[in-house]
Amino acid sequence: MRLIADENISWRLKKLIPDWDILPVNEITPFERLSDSMIWRFAKSNNYTIVTFDEDFSELQNLFSFPPKIVWLRTGNVATHEIARILKKHESKITDFVADKETGILELYL
Incomplete structure (x- = not known):
């Protein structure tokens, strides 16, 4: 499972769950802010699942x-x-979700 952490989520998440493939947005272009559409x-293009607090991604999914x-x-x-705790708690649910084609x-809630 490949996850990309939106900019509102700290890059430290990668360190808290080191056995997961998590890419913080700031590692894509460290000196440039990426728009939601760029993310x-x-x-x-790179087969990532987006992890976010941002409703804008839901709207993008409604469009595309x-x-x-x-x-x-x-x-x-x-x-x-x-x-990190929430993601680990729901690890099997996330894994099943990523594999689900529908x-x-x-x-995810607290």
């Missing part, structure tokens, strides 16, 4: 369908270690 295209898939954290802003968005 969308990168994720689609999927891939990429979206793991939408419906938690409000929480600490990075809490995001579903484009997985919403």
Whole structure:
């Protein structure tokens, strides 16, 4: 499972879950801010699932369908270690979601 962490999620998430393939957005272009549509295209081209707090990705999926898939954290802003806890707690659900050809968005709550 390949995840790309939106810019509102700290790059430290990668360190908290080192056994997962997590790419922080700031590692794509360290000196340039990427728009949501640029992140969308990168994720689609490179087979990533987007992890985000941002509703805008849901709107992009409504326009363009999927891939990429979206793991939408419906938690409000929480600490990075809490995001890691939520993702690990739902690891099997996320794995099943990524493999599912019918579903484009997985919403996760606290």
